[in-house]
Amino acid sequence: MPHSSDRIKFWDSPRADAIGADHIEFLKILAQPTWITIKGRDSSRLRTIITLLHGNEPSGLKAMHHYLKSAATPCSNVAFFIASVDAALFPPLLSHRFLPNEKDLNRCFAPPYDDSQGRLAAKLLDLLKAEKPEAVIDIHNTSSHSEPFAVARRDCPEIRKLTSLFTDKLVIITKEMGTVLEQDLLAQPILTVEFGGIMDPKADQLAIEGLERFVSLQQLSEDPMRPLQLLPEPIRLELQEGCSISFASTASAHADVTLPNTLDQLNFARVTGHTTLGWLGNAGMSALKAEDADGTDVLSDLFIDVDGLLVTRTSMTLFMVTTDPHIAKRDCILYLIPASEPDAAAVCT
Ligand SMILES: [Zn+2]
Structure with a gap:
């Protein structure tokens, strides 16, 4: 049985012809957890997108591949973090939330960081603390059919503005479960966005459009783009x-x-x-x-x-x-x- 690597590969400005023809080839080229950086027009700011915390939720991976293929220049510097590459590559491809002998990575963002999943979570948190992105988006798919929605730890104007880039539904969950959202030490707004079911082409398209909006918008602090349905403390x-x-x-x-x-x-x-x-x-x-x-x-x-x-x-x-x-x-x-x-x-x- 394979184990997930806790070593992060760093890849700066990959060329469009170096990332494979589709997201499957892209995944095989990555081969391990990877932090990809892209230079933007304003290099003083960074925005970060995380995906594949769950290895069977591909919309974020597809959206990243689509964006890198476009060779567009984002508004600010951008970092993509692709997490559970080992679980996603374990056959059948893109079918494992996490490897059968390991923990759910999105329950490992809390001490003790004493196994490979925990160490990978701790390294990602260290990167976010060091790089100080102005906002972080964590892209998932739901296990069943659903409209898109966002999840955050707290309700504040920054979170509402960020949510409105992706969806009109904001769920506030304060229960501690070891998810990446719980790191209050991170000063920047952080949001999980669930774009829809794992095999839903609409979810893939919404992730592509949402990612492009997030990296293209000059200022994230503009007023919300639409009214939100707030779902607090479910x-x-x-x-x-x-x-x-x-x-x-x-x-x-x-x-x-x-x-x-x-x-x-x-x-x-x-x-x-x-x-x-x-x-x-x-x-x-x-x-x-x-x-x-x-x-x-x-x-x-x-x-x-x-x-x-x-x-x-x-x-x-x-x-x-x-x-x-x-x-x-x-x-x-x-x-x-x-x-x-x-x-x-x-x-x-
Ligand atoms: Zn997930």
């Missing part, structure tokens, strides 16, 4: 440790929870109270937990078991809904904001 619906989940069109006899394999069509939808979301097994609601930002379990305030059906008690906005059982088990099934929250899904400018 509640995470998770599976309890040791429980099982299935995504299907009918209740699975062996799963503690079965959710429809079309549940992702509810991403960013407002569902009303008394809506059935799935089926519960013998363990009933005890197979689930729903923690708010303070870590309080509010499951029974939000859902009720009606003859084995999982039913909402109140209206709520759902997002980051996955239909991937591995993500649902390891991380989270979905995020939600109940309608009773005063700022829920508020629209702001």
